[in-house]
Amino acid sequence: MVVASPALAQEITVWDVNVDDAAHATYYDHAKAAFEAAHPGATLNLLSQPDAEYYTLLGTALASKAGPDVIWANGGAQAKALVGGLIPLDDKLPDLIRKLVGKSAFTGPDGKLYFIPTTLQGHVVYYNKALYKAAGLDPEKPPTSWAELTKVCDAFKAQGKPACFMMANKEGYNAEFFLSEAANQSLTAQQQADWLAGKLHWSDPPIKAILQAWVDTAKNGWYQEGGNSQTMFMDEFALFEQGVGANVMGLLSNVAHWKQFETNMGVDKVGVYPMPSPTVAADQHEGAPGVPLDGGVGYGVNKDSANIDLAVDAVRILASPEVLSYLVNDTGSVPANTEVNTSGIDSPGLKQIMGWLATRAVPTTHANSSAAELDEWHHQSQLLFNGETTVDQAATALDKVQAEAKPQ
Structure with a gap:
């Protein structure tokens, strides 16, 4: 884990269309708190973007090398269209990646993973x-x-x-x-x-x-x-x-x-x-x-970020089982991380679904x-x-x- 010096007041910016959604608030609050506790002096700035214009705005920002450090995207065609502006994460987060399902929706033509999926579709x-x-x-x-x-x-x-x-x-x-x-x-x-x-x-x-x-x-x-x-x-x-x-x-x-x-x-x-x-x-x-099933939404790192290592750790925290547990509880989304603890959620259906992820997943x-x-x-x-x-x-x-x- 990279620890930022308190003297370096660094900001990691995340673009995401769900930031203003009340159902996601606890998830974002815990992600921000965990990141800033791990990196004294650094700030995780979660910026809400308009859903309808998101990919147009993002494309313009990336083309001008002025985009956010961390990028949210839907899995599939939208994510795959962005890989040219991102870094591959296989060597950055290997331990986390081993715990995930739904990765093919975020894999580039070179076979590398450019987004870490947080939820499934x-x-x-x-x-x-x-x-x-x-x-x-x-x-x-x-x-x-x-x-x-x-x-x-x-x-x-x-x-x-x-x-x-x-x-x-x-x-x-x-x-x-x-x-x-x-x-x-x-x-x-x-x-x-x-x-x-x-x-x-x-x-x-x-x-x-x-x-x-x-x-x-x-x-x-x-x-x-x-x-x-x-x-x-x-x-x-x-x-x-x-x-x-x-x-x-x-x-x-x-x-x-x-x-x-x-x-x-x-x-x-x-x-x-x-x-x-x-x-x-x-x-x-x-x-x-x-x-x-496949990856629903996920986070990637802008290759032009001035703080790549910090941005990678922000993605790790956003996709961590501890933080994702709040998203699952509040929104009902099924997590891509198979180690999310759902034992506190009174749902026999969710428990069954989580049990199928590792053994029953098909394209x-x-x-x-x-x-x-x-x-x-x-x-x-x-x-x-x-x-x-x-x-x-x-x-x-x-x-x-x-x-x-x-x-x-």
């Missing part, structure tokens, strides 16, 4: 235990295979209402979630890598089977009526809380997560499980579905698709849902977009 299924019991199902034994999931949905279909699953696909987001959830065991690790590279196509059997499952689940009455005309954020999740559907494909990030549902429905009224896939790939195990297939593919999948998923196209036709259209977005 990903998908699990949340379910209403009371509705399971009313349908004659064991609320403490959620499905672990596609056959079991089909039996669950058959039980709800026999009742008429509620729906087995919530579906709100007006923007096409539910189709994104379904792609990742259905792929979590359907694809081998190599196929996931091939998908990222554009070598596995929409018309190839593993992906085409997912498109077919999308059609079949709709035909088999898994969803409530009107799903293509309803919005996901936040209508779908509010309807789930009201009991319109027994299951919902929810999130691990900042909304539609364990804390929201347990707060609004009751800790003992909501359960969670990884969604089974329609097929199980050769390197997967039946009954142990994966959790599609988020839709996040490894190009933006153009996702736009086309939004459109094709709605046509498929309405019976206005076929799986073969949809796969052909998606292949064309993929070939343009990821030329081989």
Whole structure:
């Protein structure tokens, strides 16, 4: 650890869009206190930035070499676009990095890590235990295979209402979630890598089977009526809380997560499980579905910072398990650091999720698709849902977009 001399009044500036969010206040307060206690004479200055203009402002600042010392970013395309202005952190924070999941969202084209993830984005299924019991199902034994999931949905279909699953696909987001959830065991690790590279196509059997499952689940009455005309954020999740559907494909990030549902429905009224896939790939195990996840947000260090070592230690503290525990408790975010102590949080759902991080994590297939593919999948998923196209036709259209977005 680098300790600044009290005589050198150094300031480390952090840009972050959440600084003014009251739910994040305790996290930032503890990060600031820990940093300044470790570095007498140094100050951690957390500056809030406007969400809508953040990446434009940041790009301008970095180009003029006047940006902050520490940079907050969303994982994926936004973070990867910034790596040219950052330092790699692999050799700076090796002990911390070993404790993290979700790193691929912050890895540069050279394979090095440029941001330390603090939270995760990903998908699990949340379910209403009371509705399971009313349908004659064991609320403490959620499905672990596609056959079991089909039996669950058959039980709800026999009742008429509620729906087995919530579906709100007006923007096409539910189709994104379904792609990742259905792929979590359907694809081998190599196929996931091939998908990222554009070598596995929409018309190839593993992906085409997912498109077919999308059609079949709709035909088999898994969803409530009107799903293509309803919005996901936040209508779908509010309807789930009201009991319109027994299951919902929810999130691990900042909304539609364990804390929201347990707060609004009751800790003992909501359960969670990884969604089974329609097929199980050769390197997967039946009954142990994966959790599609990757880094949600994280912090990196500006290569033009005048105080690189201090900035690195600020990132270490912002991502430390002690400080992150406050963020998890107050916001419900799932931490990327697997050593965050959640024992003081009364949430069986969170405890289950934390237990899956080290052993069940799989790539988020839709996040490894190009933006153009996702736009086309939004459109094709709605046509498929309405019976206005076929799986073969949809796969052909998606292949064309993929070939343009990821030329081989």
